[in-house]
Amino acid sequence: MPKVNVYKELTNTFSIDNSMIPKMLHDLNLHFPASSIGFPGLKDMLQSLKQKPYKIGIITNGRDFYQRNKIQALGISDYIDVIVTSGELGIKKPDVAIFYDMLGKLQSTPEQSIFVGDDLTKDIVPAKHLGMRTILMGQSQVHPGIDTNCRELSEVTLAVEKLSK
Numbered sequence: 001m002p003k004v005n006v007y008k009e010l011t012n013t014f015s016i017d018n019s020m021i022p023k024m025l026h027d028l029n030l031h032f033p034a035s036s037i038g039f040p041g042l043k044d045m046l047q048s049l050k051q052k053p054y055k056i057g058i059i060t061n062g063r064d065f066y067q068r069n070k071i072q073a074l075g076i077s078d079y080i081d082v083i084v085t086s087g088e089l090g091i092k093k094p095d096v097a098i099f100y101d102m103l104g105k106l107q108s109t110p111e112q113s114i115f116v117g118d119d120l121t122k123d124i125v126p127a128k129h130l131g132m133r134t135i136l137m138g139q140s141q142v143h144p145g146i147d148t149n150c151r152e153l154s155e156v157t158l159a160v161e162k163l164s165k
Contacts, residue, residue: 004021034073050079052157056081057105066087086098093123096126096130099127103130113132114163116137124146128145129145135150137150137151138150
């Protein structure tokens, strides 16, 4: 839900003056990205993949400056070759155009690529539709679009290596 709508609901629910919404949005934009916390093993996983060496890209739905600030705050920018945001392109996952944009920037093909995502509908299904191999994160699920599941980031490097053969 767009943050302006969240704040409209909050101001209505808690009887806060609506004139506070712009200030609240500004504060969120300014401070929230710096509060981003990565999942355990994030940097180790990215470093391990980068040493192989794999090209690493991020496709994320959200405002460009906001998503890039979160990635910067996580301290993972040096591991990432390309970042594509829906805010930058004006299209969101699951639209395959955002996946094609990433592939073009990485100079890769779907057949050479592995997509790691945590959302079956927005990540896995469109990636598989394009011909990528897929890893669903955080859950074990059976679906024709899923090549493998990883519960923890520490499992991703091995899964990528197996899918790369």
